[in-house]
Amino acid sequence: MGALSVRISEEMEIGLKEVAKEEKLEQPSEAARKVLTLGLERWREERALQLLGEGRVSFSKAAQIAKMDIWDFTRLIKIRKITWVADSVIREDLEQAVL
DSSP states (O other), X not given: OXXXXXXXXXXXXXXXXXXXXXXXXXXHXXXXXXXXXXXXXXXXXXXXXXXXXXXXXXXXXXXXXXXXXXXXHHHHHHHHTOOOSOHHHHHHHXXXXXX
16 A cells, blocks of 8 residues: 555545544545545445536546446446446447348
C-alpha cells in the first residue's frame, strides 16, 4: 500500500473526525481512506456514465471503467435514466433485421 500526504481544510479535518467517530474507526486516517474510496467509486461511475452517454465508449467498456459487472452497471443506467443507444441506431438495426 502506498502513502500519500495531503493538506486538507479544517472543515474537512472536522468532517473526517466525525466520520471516524460515527463509523467507530480508531484514526481519522482510516476515515480518510473510507471516504476517499467512496469518492473514487462515485467518480468512476460518473465518468463511465458520461463517456457512455456521449457515445465515446461501449457499454462493456463503461462497465469496466466503473469497475462494475454488467448487471450492476445496467441497474445504475436504469436508475440514472441514461440513454446510451440513440433511437436512430435502434431504428436502423431493426430495419436491417427486417430486410
